[in-house]
Amino acid sequence: GQQVMQIPQYQHVQEGEDFTTYCNSSTTLSNIQWYKQRPGGHPVFLIQLVKSGEVKKQKRLTFQFGEAKKNSSLHITATQTTDVGTYFCAGPSRDDKIIFGKGTRLHILP
Amino acid sequence: DAGVIQSPRHEVTEMGQEVTLRCKPISGHDYLFWYRQTMMRGLELLIYFNNNVPIDDSGMPEDRFSAKMPNASFSTLKIQPSEPRDSAVYFCASSFITGELFFGEGSRLTVL
Numbered sequence: 001g002q003q004v005m006q007i008p009q010y011q012h013v014q015e016g017e018d019f020t021t022y023c024n025s026s027t028t029l030s031n032i033q034w035y036k037q038r039p040g041g042h043p044v045f046l047i048q049l050v051k052s053g054e055v056k057k058q059k060r061l062t063f064q065f066g067e068a069k070k071n072s073s074l075h076i077t078a079t080q081t082t083d084v085g086t087y088f089c090a091g092p093s094r095d096d097k098i099i100f101g102k103g104t105r106l107h108i109l110p
Numbered sequence: 111d112a113g114v115i116q117s118p119r120h121e122v123t124e125m126g127q128e129v130t131l132r133c134k135p136i137s138g139h140d141y142l143f144w145y146r147q148t149m150m151r152g153l154e155l156l157i158y159f160n161n162n163v164p165i166d167d168s169g170m171p172e173d174r175f176s177a178k179m180p181n182a183s184f185s186t187l188k189i190q191p192s193e194p195r196d197s198a199v200y201f202c203a204s205s206f207i208t209g210e211l212f213f214g215e216g217s218r219l220t221v222l
Contacts (some may be wrong), residue, residue, distance in 0.1 A: 031162055032141060043153070045210035090211075098143065098211060101142060101146065102152040 002027050002093045006101035012110050019076040021104035023089035032065055034071045038085045038104070046074075046087075073080060081108050115183055116202050116214035124222050126201065127192040131138050143211065144177055146203040147152030153201070166222045181194075192221045 003026040009026055013019050023032065030075045031050045035043040049065035049072060062075045076083055086103040093099055114135040123129055135142045143158040157167040159179045167177070174193070179185040189196055199218050203211040 007188065033146060035211075042215050043203075043211070044213070048210060094153040095143070095166060096160070096207070097155055098205075100145075100153040 002091075002097075002099055004089060004090060004099050006104055007087060008104055009091055009102065010107070012109060013105045015077055016078050017045060019079050019083070019105075019106055021074050021087050023072045023074075023090075023101055025070045027093075028069050030069075032069075032088045033098070034063060034072075034074055035088045035090060035100075036085050037088065041085075043070050043100075057059040073093045076106075079106070079108055081110070084108050113146045114139055114202055114204055114212050115218050116200075118217055119215060120218045120220075122222065125193055126191045128188065129192045129196075129219060129221075131158045131187040131200050131202075131219070133185045133187070133202030133214060135185070135202070136212055137154045137183065138206075139204035139212070140207050141177070142165035142179060143203045143205075145203065147201060147216070148197075156187070158199075166208050170173075187218075192219075194221045196220050 005024045007022050031048055033048045034046040037043045037047055047063050052069050053067045054065040059075045064073045086105045088100050088103040090098050090100045117132045137201050141160055144156040146154045146156055156169045157177045158165055162179045177187045198221050199216045201216045203213045205211045
């Protein structure tokens with residue numbers, strides 16, 4: 001079945017450093033979504049990418065969708081303590097199931 | 111709208127007991143999803159509904175798990191009998207077709 005892989009599983013960065021997480025799907029995706037889950041919280045939608053090669057920015061966050069629509073990345077510039085959490089990518093299968101990657105847990109060192 | 115509402119927020123029960131988790135989706139959403147989250151397995155899709163009809167339950171671990179959606183505003187996930195390995199956070203989420211998922215705050219289940 002369809003798989004969505006994310007790397008790295010964990011990332012520790014010094015506050016102010018950049019952070020990137022990568023997402024790869026075993027199949028072509030019609031779109032990809034990114035979510036953030038704070039410790040003890042629930043996943044919260046960040047963004048959806050639809051077009052091949054699409055790049056979207058939200059303040060310090062930059063999201064990319066690969067040309068082949070099988071991979072995506074999230075880059076955070078100059079991390080802050082408020083960025084702590086787990087970042088998930090998710091993609092729909094052919095039958096509308098939303099499959100999540102295992103997530104990348106970001107820890108910020110002060 | 112108040113968002114997706116789940117209850118209970120926490121449940122501690124003993125092995126063998128029946129557990130019922132409840133979810134009220136956002137009004138007007140077509141899809142409802144049940145996910146289970148553990149450290150080892152991440153966010154697993156258990157089952158999802160489209161317009162109250164179960165579409166895919168292939169993620170339901172075994173026959174001890176069942177889910178219903180009797181109307182557009184209510185869904186339940188039942189575990190009977192519960193086992194310690196069922197301990198997890200269970201999330202309900204709803205959405206419009208191909209839209210963003212809105213998650214509830216989750217039900218943390220501990221089976222002793």
